Amino acid sequence: MIKRSEIKPLTAIDSTKHHATPLFDALKLYEAQNVTSFDVPGHKRGLDEQSELYYYGRSTLRHDVNSMPQLDNYDNPKGVIKEAQNLLADLYLADEAHFLVNGTTEGIQTMILAVCRPGDKLILPRNVHKSVLNAMALADVTPVYVSPEFDVKFGIAHNLSYDNVKAAIDKHPDARAIFIMNPTYFGAVSDLQAITELAHAHGMPVLVDEAHGAHFRFSPHLPISSMEAGADMAATSLHKTGGSFTQSSALLVQGDLVDKRKVKSVINMLTSTSASYLLMSSLDIARKNLALNGPEKFEQLMISLQKFKQAVNDIPGFHMLDGKAFKDLYHQQLDESKLTIYIDSTIELSGFEVYKLLRSDYSIQMELAEPNLIMGIVSIADNEAVLERLLEALQSISRLHHQAEREVHSPVLKQLSIPEQAMGLREVLYADKYPVNIEDAVGEICAESLMIYPPGIPIVMAGERISQDIVDYWQFINNQPIIKIGTENSNQVYIIEKRGK
Known part of the structure; x- marks a missing residue:
């Protein structure tokens, strides 16, 4: 059971210090100096104006630079990169924050390689991202899989229950660490705070895949963020819901259960020595926007989302994954910013067909489709107008394809037992x-x-x-x-x- 209140306290954000964008400002200053380039990259900051690269804009090319004293060095940051990372750590309540230019995949691999040694056991959900499996292969880690809660109606896996995690710890007290998602792809959130306290009582650090939870920090109506819950490390995709460029992410670290020097060493091992300044500066910009505008924008968005979900539930054949019913059934929280829309059998289209129809006939791109649902992601950039556009499209599809006489039934899906692990x-x-x-x-x-x-x-x-x-x-x-x-x-x-x- 979730012990804390459903509405989390929002730790105050000191916006005065977050007006600065040290890395982005340094790039703008460098651009203004009009330096003649005899270093990489080979497009020479857009020297050839006839190149099709100019489609992306002069400033984009001028900011695609390499390490130099004025712009700091990613491998051993001591200047503007370090300042920007410190501001990100402050915003997310971490001891340290590291910019990642190879997505949260790099952060997940770093967490596991930095904490686990060959032969160590790692307790983790069965429905993890493939990057976790790859990281365990690289680290020669033995997985201890825990079955997540399974939603028969929607046909999707949710998150881990506290009781199942406790049973795994009791059975494998020698496990090195616990890996958990906050949230799952579809927005399910375990009682991360209680699980973290349990893990720490057994000397186990908690590693969090927070790819879809970068926005949790900015609304009391959203689940608790990993650092607020006391987790030791979290890989957080600011590009998914925070507004930075695709492939830019961050690794957050806190506490004494993780060797911070080793974390940085592993990051340097996995990252290009030519880390993209475009990606890093976008993290600097997104952090400023989240700090100054995040709480207000997400508050407005949550109000709009509540109205949107109520309206979708009034459309024949469509139903939203409901947070209150979800908590009552699975004892987990739901990220209410996720748009998981169930399509019952009174609609003569599958989820795949609705997904394609939204794109072809309504110019709306959803995140994914499944046989009986579609799912969309909203971010700090969204507003009531874009939600209204999706609502009108769903209403139109229902008018054209709803057949009230069709029998309502759910797909036949089942959860298999976890097989024998015969080889590492x-x-x-x-x-x-x-x-x-x-x-x-x-x-x-x-x-x-x-x-x-x-x-x-x-x-x-x-x-x-x-x-x-x-x-x-x-x-x-x-x-x-x-x-x-x-x-x-x-x-x-x-x-x-x-x-x-």
């Missing part, structure tokens, strides 16, 4: 593999992760033993309009080649 992820990475027909794979070790969307939980992970249940279920879903990820041929699967074969 790193061992799988280097093992020889070959394809077999799925019906011949029973008892073999899977060489790839097979999953469906929905529910977004892997049926079998790389290194796990393929059971008859897995084969039966995979053959069943082959006949369903569901996205299948992992195998190139849905009737075959790659398995580990046995020695001496």
Whole structure:
């Protein structure tokens, strides 16, 4: 159960210090100096005005620069990059913040490589992002998967319950750390504060994938952010909901359970020595905007979202994932800024068809589609006008495609038990593999992760033993309009080649 209030206290933001954009200001100053370039990049800050690169604008090219004393150095920042990172740390209540130019994927890999040693166990949800699996393979970490709560109606996986995390810790007290999402792709949030307290009582740091939670800091009506909950590290995608450029993210660190020097060492190992100043300066700009305008903008957005969701629920055939019912059923919070829209069977279109129709006929791009739902993401840049446009499109689709006499039913989806882990992820990475027909794979070790969307939980992970249940279920879903990820041929699967074969 969530012990704290559903409405979190919003720690005051000292906006006076956040008017500054030290890195962005340094780039503008450098641009004004009109320096002749005999360094990289090769486009020479847009020297060739006939180049099609000029489509992106003169300032963009002039700010695409390399490290130099006036602009600091990413590997060992002591000047304007460091100042900008310190401001970001202040905003998110972290001890340290590191700019990331390879997305939250880089942050996830950094967290796991900085904390775990070869052979360590990591407690984590079954429905994690593939970057977590890749990081565990690189670090030679043993996964301890915990099944998330499963939503039968919507056909999607949510987050971890406190009780399931506690059971995993009790069974694996030697685990090195706990990895958790805040929130999931669809906005489900565990009781992160209670889980963090539990983990710390066992000496385990908490690592958070906060790719979809960069906005939590700015509204008391949103779930608690990772640093407010006491987590030790969080990879936070400011580009998703905070307004920075795509691929720009941040790694937040606090407390004494993590070696901060090692964190920086791993970041330098994973990051290009030519870190993009365009990406880093966009983080500087987004941080300023969030600090000065975030609370007010998200307050207005939450009011607009409440009206939007009520209106969608009045449209025949469409239903929003409801926060109150969600909490009552799963004892988890819901990020109310996520637009998860269920399409019941009285609409003669699948989620995929509604997704395509919105794009082709209404010029609206949603984030994703599933057989029975569509999902959209809103950010600091959104307003009531864009929500109204989506609402009108859904109303139009309902008028054209709703059939009241159609029977209302939910898709048949189920949650399988977690298979036996027969081989480590790193061992799988280097093992020889070959394809077999799925019906011949029973008892073999899977060489790839097979999953469906929905529910977004892997049926079998790389290194796990393929059971008859897995084969039966995979053959069943082959006949369903569901996205299948992992195998190139849905009737075959790659398995580990046995020695001496």
